[in-house]
Amino acid sequence: MKRINLFVFATHHLSNNVAAQRFKGLLKYLDPAKYRVFIFTREPAAAAHAADLPPGLDVTVFPLAGHCVGSESSVSSSLLMLAAAFIRPLPLLLARFDAPSRPWFISALKEADRLCREKLAMGERCVAIGTYSPIDALIAAATLAHRYGIVCLQDFRDGLVFEPLGKPGWLRTAIRKLVERRVVEVSDLITSVSGPLVDDFRRRYPDKTSKVLPNGYDPSDFAGLVNDADSEKQAAAIMARYVPAGATLIGHFGRIGASDASASTSLDCFIDAMNNTVAGMANVHVMFVGALTPSERASMERAKFSISVLEPVERRLALQLMKQCDKLLLLTGSRASCATGKIFEYLAAGADILCISAVRNAATEILAETGAGQTLLTRDLAGDAGALRKLLAPPAERASRNIKAYSKVEQAGMLDNWISQMVLT
Template identity: 25%
Template sequence: MQRTLKFVKHLPSFGVECTVITVDPDRGAYPVLDESLAAEIPASVRVIRTDTSEPFGSYKKLTGRQQIPYGGFANESKTSFQQRFFKFVRGNVFIPDPRRGWNAHVLRAVAGLLRAGETFDAVLTSSPPHSTQLIGLALKKRYGLRWLADLRDPWTDIYYSKELNQTAPARWLDEWYERQVLEQADEVLVTSPDTKRLLLGKSAKLTAGKFHVLPNGYDESDFREPSAPPTDSLLITHTGTISEIYHIELFLAACGECSRRHPDVNLRLRFVGKVSAGVQELIHDHELSARTEFIPFVPHEQSVGYLLRSTVLLMAIPDVDHNFGILPGKVFEYLAANKPIICVGPVGSDADTLLEECGAGRAFAYVAYGDMLEYLEAQVAAWRLNPNLDLPALNHSRYSRRALTERLTKLIRRP
């Protein structure tokens, strides 16, 4: 959502007039909401909010849960029979996903605009949910509109796809939708080089020229506050959702050992966002509970503030198939915070390459306990000399949201 929001925020400054079609917040269902981000929508941008048809109300009634699941059920760590059943339904009934019920409402809204004589130079659809891409496909076929398909994540290869237990017919249909979108879109935008490679191999009809790596980024206006790392502790912060599939257990073990070896340094951990029960148990097992702070979901502005009030930042890539192309949006905000970054994930991945390119940190394999401990001890030694471990100005300006929107503008206007 932030990716599209930031595009919409900056497009008017490049002479692009935007109309946004989205869901009425009183009609849709979401795991979390950040109302503060609405203030970033320029006054010149028209926003059309539609009704939707989704199964999440029934899901909450049947399960007794107040919160709906994330796309990959990332907020559900221990899976019961009931949860496995709902995953099966999700994978075999709602194809590509349960948000597809919104599409008809959007198509009616667009048809109304066109009947009123409005014209549009291009349509951009952003996913997941990948059902949104079927809107672009329909608009392309019905009206011949130039269409940019923005895929922030893989589609049928997304990391939780195996958990959906799709039958062969359901899998075939999902892959057919994916190919149709990739083949029919005028331009395909992806967030990482490995995702481009993955999607390019989906059909012999695809050519590299229609794929464009347009990564996520950071908005310079979000980082107006000065950096203020604590002086009484070496504080490592992680923001966002984290569960057992991120395999940070050996990193936690290294933190525990480092704190025992250096009792004079107050090593602390802070997790901002959703932390699964399994990860909380690991923190307890490594005797880090007294050193760890858990902060539930906060608005984006506050999340950035926590980054700036940290010593080191932790990022983790889930240990799943095709994870070399996972380049989380938050990594760019980590870069903008100018803190050393510890990435637990595949070495040589797109995330690792980015960190090395910007001189911002390094990735450690999930099993690289010794390397992680050595790196932590180096940070401890540096902290003793100066508790501010902020890095010099990093080479990341090309990842600002404004610079990335300028690139998008050129694609919109591409002949």
Template identity: 70%
Template sequence: MFVFAAHHLSGNIAAQRFKGLLKYLDPAKYRIFVFAREPASGAAAASSTAGITIFPLPGHCVGSESSATASLLTLATAFLRPLPFLFARDAGRERPWLVQALAAADRLCAEKRAAGERCVAIGTYSPIDALVAAASLASRHRIDCLQDFRDGLVFEPLGKPGRLRTWMRKLIEARVVAAAGLITSVSPPLVADFQRRYPRKATAILPNGYDPADFAAPGRTADDDPRVAAILAREVPTGTQLIGHFGRIGASDGSASRSLDFFVDALNEFPASMADKHVMFVGELTEAERVTLERARFSVSALGSVERLLALQLMQRCDKLLLLTGSRASCATGKLFEYLAAGADIVCVSGVRNAATAILAETGAGCSLLTSAGASAGDALRVALSPRAADAHRDISPYSKLSQAGMLDRWISDMVQP
């Protein structure tokens, strides 16, 4: 299995999508090669494990960090798939990541096919380079291909706006989809969109999920980092109920910042209802969001970004977990699934009913309210933040990486059957 996941060694939530899945596949059945970007300077690279070899490769990918000229080769490869192989022999560090990844994958794929092994290529967005690489390798060696779009590419406004960019995204999406035997994405609205636009292609939901290994088993206390107690003692007033929000808000989806505005305004109207509560934001906030929190008339703190494992431990110490989503119907942000595993009741404030609100209703892990409901939503918010009995029907098992790995195994097995 040749997995092109440029973000695999990064610390962001996107990295967890395949990082958690692959380790649960049977090493006696799969030999997995992951082509990732080198981690940032000073970050520790993940080591290879049984059945999984990780290639941390240098080079730029399409995005804000690269110029239009530097991105041309990757974009052109979507239409001329043999193109990067012409540069493979002299693939120095200055070459794009796409060339580096395909140079390594091409050699290995030829070797494994010569040995009679069945192969499959997987690309996972974003960046677009990973999808283009998977399509190129699949075409060159005539192997099966799974293209995982995660958050989609053209369904909702992603990336920089503009008619030309939108047109190009549609063209590139069509080219990488053409090589795929299966298209996967995180939520029903996204998968329905792919089904509508590519009716001859097989599509499936591969939701984000949580890795059970990252969380303490039910009834067992997590072995907290000593910093957890220090942070809670410093940030949270004694005897208060802790409501936690983790990760970015508007920096990921600008419309979600309006849900933060609603949250603060609704609670400011009745500060007495928050007298025994503290809200802690852990993660990156925009300057506008910091200004919003400054006008809160209740106890609140902004911790800033912390390393992931520390964030997960803090998450498990919260009494309530706050989820803020905006106007994107497909939104099923990665933090939601870690919230599910953390165990606390989840309160979602959203601009629309979306994939996240549907998952909360399905799992019984929390409640949702819409900002459009106005004053009644404010009343519902204050009730939702009050202690309540655990839902007896809470079932989060479909979102475990262990369960999802079984699903991925079945798909891959069906694709490569002789």
């Protein structure tokens, strides 16, 4: 049987952002006898490559230069992107000209167009996949799918219209709705990270098929830690330097408000509750590892309990440190769709998860569903001084955990099934 060619537009595939590279783990578990994969991504800021893809899978990664729509966008590039969403031939017309500063999606489409035309001429099947954010990847996938009439999967790892990223305002909201409608128009399947987002797509696009494709953890990331003597040694050195002997260690990894500004309020709530609780508690130490905002660092200076704040560390070292924690701290804000990427690595690390959140959301639902942790809402935390103490106490018996649905192996099987249904039926 001829293989299926996947043209994956994943702008942050080579970045260190766990949520942004969600297809990276999925693709490695696809059947190499069935799939050939082409990944179009942005050139990384520092040297990086998709080294964790097994050699048996036929994967070609195209790291391409160029700006994407976002905080660094000029007005002209944003207008070009908007025009490309509505004038479908425009990106491929522009791809004929070798401009030194052209947008990323133009370069990505130039490569994809050549390869897709070649594979279709050989009688092979092709699928276009775009994953947001940024919006550039969705527009590139929609353009390729429309040009050749191939199957298109549009993936939203964040909200574009429902709890959107980016600046607010009625004009921006109206433009987001128009662009979203255009990229969804050519899609055969819409996927997104959580139930609330998918429910919103189903309500607004009842004629389209929408499914939950959650973020997840890659079992091989944790299997590789067993014989990683370097990261083990580094983790031991950090523990010896920062964590008091015999302390119950609560760890938080990654960003807080830089990913979701409302989560910084949950941090403040946690610090206030710890200040009110720590006097009656045994030896507890809280360790924050990751990029924090100046205001978050200022909040941590109010801590009356044992605390350490570390700069971001290499990912393997972060995973080793997670495995040393007695509790893993998750801070989420007021976004109902929020299932921050770190929760999935927390699941695989094994420690009980303590979530402080402004609302019940996708992350708190995952904790309840898997039995991997407990949630305290900020309003309850502020009103009950003993609530945090109860959750920090060692459990009488360990809860039963079922995290299989969030394994990349399991999810790759789902993705394979969906693509097969679209392409082979």
